[in-house]
Amino acid sequence: MKLEEFGVPNYSHLKDNEIVVATEVFMKRLGITSGSTNTMDLYNLLKVYLKNIDKRIEINKVLNNSL
Structure with missing residues (x-):
């Protein structure tokens, strides 16, 4: 079965440089230096x-437990 069949989006196709560019845009929008x-x-x-x-x-568990 594919991840999408479980309702979990699969982002493994994203290239590292795409994530870096998106992170930079995210930081600029929030004013993070x-x-x-x-x-x-x-x-x-x-x-x-x-x-x-x-x-x-694992990350979601940590986040959910910290709220």
């Missing part, structure tokens, strides 16, 4: 989140 601050790297976070379903599930 850097994609990497201290231990947070938005570029890598979004690459992993969009391209690795297992890591996406």
Whole structure:
């Protein structure tokens, strides 16, 4: 079965440079001056989140538990 059949979008086809460009646009729109601050790297976070379903599930669990 494909991820889409479970209602989970599959973004594995995205190229890393597309994610980097989109991250830069995202940061500019929010007025964020850097994609990497201290231990947070938005570029890598979004690459992993969009391209690795297992890591996406883990990240979502962390986020849901922090709210």
